[in-house]
Amino acid sequence: MRNALALLIVIVLAGLMMAGVSQLPPPGSPDGAVHRHVAAHYIDGGTEAGGAPNLVTAVLLNYRALDTYGEVVVIFAALVAVLAVGLSGHSRGPRRQPDELPVSPVVDRIIRLLAPFIALFALFMILEGHVLPGGGFQGGVVLGALLILLSLVLGPRRIRRMLPTPALFWTRAIAPLVFALTAIAGLALAGWLFALPEPAWLRELILVGLELAIGIGAALALVGFYLSLEADHHD
Amino acid sequence: MSPNDVFDALILILLITCALAIARMKDLAAAVILFSVYSFALCLLWVHRGAPDVAMTEAAVGAGITAVLFFYTLARTGRREK
Amino acid sequence: MTEGLAHLDYIAVVILFAIGLYVVLTKQNLIKKIIGLNIMETAVFGLIVTSGMVDGGSPPLLGQGLEPPYASPIAHALVLTGIVVALSVTALALVLILRVKAECGSIELDELLEPDE
Numbered sequence: 203m204r205n206a207l208a209l210l211i212v213i214v215l216a217g218l219m220m221a222g223v224s225q226l227p228p229p230g231s232p233d234g235a236v237h238r239h240v241a242a243h244y245i246d247g248g249t250e251a252g253g254a255p256n257l258v259t260a261v262l263l264n265y266r267a268l269d270t271y272g273e274v275v276v277i278f279a280a281l282v283a284v285l286a287v288g289l290s291g292h293s294r295g296p297r298r299q300p301d302e303l304p305v306s307p308v309v310d311r312i313i314r315l316l317a318p319f320i321a322l323f324a325l326f327m328i329l330e331g332h333v334l335p336g337g338g339f340q341g342g343v344v345l346g347a348l349l350i351l352l353s354l355v356l357g358p359r360r361i362r363r364m365l366p367t368p369a370l371f372w373t374r375a376i377a378p379l380v381f382a383l384t385a386i387a388g389l390a391l392a393g394w395l396f397a398l399p400e401p402a403w404l405r406e407l408i409l410v411g412l413e414l415a416i417g418i419g420a421a422l423a424l425v426g427f428y429l430s431l432e433a434d435h436h437d
Numbered sequence: 438m439s440p441n442d443v444f445d446a447l448i449l450i451l452l453i454t455c456a457l458a459i460a461r462m463k464d465l466a467a468a469v470i471l472f473s474v475y476s477f478a479l480c481l482l483w484v485h486r487g488a489p490d491v492a493m494t495e496a497a498v499g500a501g502i503t504a505v506l507f508f509y510t511l512a513r514t515g516r517r518e519k
Numbered sequence: 520m521t522e523g524l525a526h527l528d529y530i531a532v533v534i535l536f537a538i539g540l541y542v543v544l545t546k547q548n549l550i551k552k553i554i555g556l557n558i559m560e561t562a563v564f565g566l567i568v569t570s571g572m573v574d575g576g577s578p579p580l581l582g583q584g585l586e587p588p589y590a591s592p593i594a595h596a597l598v599l600t601g602i603v604v605a606l607s608v609t610a611l612a613l614v615l616i617l618r619v620k621a622e623c624g625s626i627e628l629d630e631l632l633e634p635d636e
Contacts (some may be wrong), residue, residue: 208544213479218535223529223566230574232588237573241591249581257579257592258490258599265597273600282605284614327493335489335578339603343497350505420603427610431509431617449531455532465550469571472554479561486572487579487590491564491604494602503557503606503609509614514620519627 254332267396273378286429328417338413342420377419473488477501536562
């Protein structure tokens with residue numbers, strides 16, 4: 203009965219949405235409203251106005267840096283909430299030893315073999331994110347995935363030990379901190395929040411710094427999510 | 438129909454099939470794996486739509502990290518839906 | 520896109536959104552609800568990226584020898600932010616589900632809502 207009601211609601215809502223989207227201009231026409239105003243301005247502005255040849259990065263870190271600041275704060279807030287709600291108080295009882303986890307030797311060898319290359323690729327994505335597709339967040343996710351893979355092979359304890367506790371406190375907050383710093387520096391040097399100051403090398407330096415901060419912050423947040431979900435699933 | 442349209446249509450059909458299968462699946466581990474497949478199909482669609490940045494994020498987050506997080510949760514809560 | 524099929528992409532996205540919404544509404548398992556929520560989120564991303572695409576367009580990368588027209592970079596940036604927020608929401612929801620499991624012993628909504636016996 204309730205399922206039938208839910209189905210009815212969903213079908214009615216889907217019908218309304220179909221009526222809505224059929225009024226939209228057909229996708230793919232280059233003179234649609236999406237492409238005319240702001241997007242056209244950004245594309246015409248090019249590298250000089252945007253600061254980065256990859257226009258997505260230019261939008262994220264320059265034109266709409268305030269939005270990205272919000273995004274970074276959301277990740278950080280989620281990490282704080284996960285660590286607060288996580289089962290840290292519940293991890294009692296004998297833990298299963300990490301080396302008891304059955305990992306196929308093939309998987310083990312492959313992960314150990316590929317780890318340096320994955321790390322290199324992640325760093326490349328972060329550092330070249332303003333020129334090529336990629337960027338801080340993508341690189342950070344790859345880095346976080348690498349740490350999760352390694353903890354599959356080496357055991358989560360080794361990963362926990364790899365992250366030094368006192369520095370971790372501030373490193374987890376690195377992305378919001380660097381963004382706030384950049385915003386204030388832009389205000390001081392050029393007159394508005396997140397302004398990129400003039401010499402081209404300084405702009406590039408700031409962009410790479412922001413990407414690095416996002417990447418490290420994202421990687422640590424992912425590892426934090428993973429470790430608090432993994433925390434005591436052996437009880 | 439150009440080859441591009443055919444590719445688009447195939448991916449969209451794959452997406453809808455995956456979503457329906459996820460809705461019907463009682464085994465949650467299978468549903469999570471299907472969600473990975475779904476994300477990867479979506480990633481191909483993003484590349485096709487000229488959004489490589491989004492595709493990279495979708496591949497890393499949707500097909501990789503999200504599945505890992507779901508699996509660690511399932512290890513504690515059981516993989517069967519009642 | 521051929522005329523008549525022009526809105527096919529949007530319609531597929533609406534179908535995906537409807538499936539996700541149905542999963543969220545009817546399934547009692549909390550993890551299943553989160554998967555449904557993820558399907559709804561990806562459907563919205565699909566709508567935004569589709570609205571930003573150009574037929575025969577190239578990715579918005581300057582200086583790589585790609586020809587205009589470029590796809591809209593704003594749509595892509597919005598979706599990137601959205602994916603990050605979706606991941607954060609998923610992680611937080613999963614940790615909350617683990618907490619519910621530890622405190623109440625079940626993650627089926629109908630069992631949780633029953634008057635305690």
